[in-house]
Amino acid sequence: MKLRLFCLILGVSLLASACATVPLTGRTQLALVPTGDLVASSAESYNQLLAESTLSTNAEDTALVVQVGERVARAAEEMMTELGMGSELRYYDWQFNLIDDPEMVNAFCMPGGRIGVFTGILPVAESPQGLAVVMAHEVAHALANHSGERMSQLLLANLGGMALSTAMQSKPEETQQLAMVAFGLGAQLGVLLPYSRRHESEADRIGLILMARAGYDPRSAIPFWQRMGDLGGARPPEFLSTHPEPERRVEDIRGYLPEALQYYEN
Numbered sequence: 001m002k003l004r005l006f007c008l009i010l011g012v013s014l015l016a017s018a019c020a021t022v023p024l025t026g027r028t029q030l031a032l033v034p035t036g037d038l039v040a041s042s043a044e045s046y047n048q049l050l051a052e053s054t055l056s057t058n059a060e061d062t063a064l065v066v067q068v069g070e071r072v073a074r075a076a077e078e079m080m081t082e083l084g085m086g087s088e089l090r091y092y093d094w095q096f097n098l099i100d101d102p103e104m105v106n107a108f109c110m111p112g113g114r115i116g117v118f119t120g121i122l123p124v125a126e127s128p129q130g131l132a133v134v135m136a137h138e139v140a141h142a143l144a145n146h147s148g149e150r151m152s153q154l155l156l157a158n159l160g161g162m163a164l165s166t167a168m169q170s171k172p173e174e175t176q177q178l179a180m181v182a183f184g185l186g187a188q189l190g191v192l193l194p195y196s197r198r199h200e201s202e203a204d205r206i207g208l209i210l211m212a213r214a215g216y217d218p219r220s221a222i223p224f225w226q227r228m229g230d231l232g233g234a235r236p237p238e239f240l241s242t243h244p245e246p247e248r249r250v251e252d253i254r255g256y257l258p259e260a261l262q263y264y265e266n
Helices: 002-017 035-051 059-082 086-091 119-125 128-143 146-159 164-170 172-183 197-213 218-232 246-265
Strands: 019-021 028-030 095-099 107-110 114-118
Touching (some): 028 146, 035 095, 035 107, 035 114, 107 128, 114 119, 114 128, 128 197, 197 246
Antiparallel strands (some): 107 114
16 A cells, blocks of 8 residues: 555656646646657658658749748747747757648648648638748647647557657557657648647647747738638538637637737837
8 A cells, every 4th residue: 555655656756747838828738758859759750741742843832931930930939038948949940841732721840840831721821921820820839849748648648658769669660650649640641630629729829929929910810710710611621620619719819819919019
């Protein structure tokens, strides 16, 4: 009985020490996976995805993705530095690629700042402002370490909280499958898996501030999400899967706007 109690207390203590704080929102999250290990693992997945995809040959659209991405990335670095979390930036290697897939209305940002935008979302974005909504939202997922949190939860649930490096050595295939889920990739690369609604709402709030700091009007997020909602119909696009209902999302964004507009108007 005493041994069981000791193990329980030890387990709780270890979990408490494996917690991190989400930038800006202050939410406490589980963080069992060191950022360096997570970024190294995701880089391999990102390169594999690019190797199995067709990059856009539209120079104008590609340049726009890079331009908007770099502005949002600079804003992200400035915010992290101001929050005293600049040390995390050593893991980031910003990359921006436009993937030619008109049917995929989506985008993603891997841990470490490796970003992919599918051409299918460009007509919905309509403009640099709309594209900034998408890019800032995805960068927010990376800054908030949502993939790391999800990977930590998966390791805890499936492998007893085993360290990622140990899991990769002892159970490489199973660990790789968990990593794909954590990074938002399906069994076949290019099929994106949704984040939780909590993560989505958090990325919305942080993303609005990032785009505002980058010089884009955060109010453009409302018409963008309304256009996304209009695409829904009976089968919503991938970017909306398990996300908040468009009406609820727009309502929440209206609530986040006063905070974001402080950065846009200054």
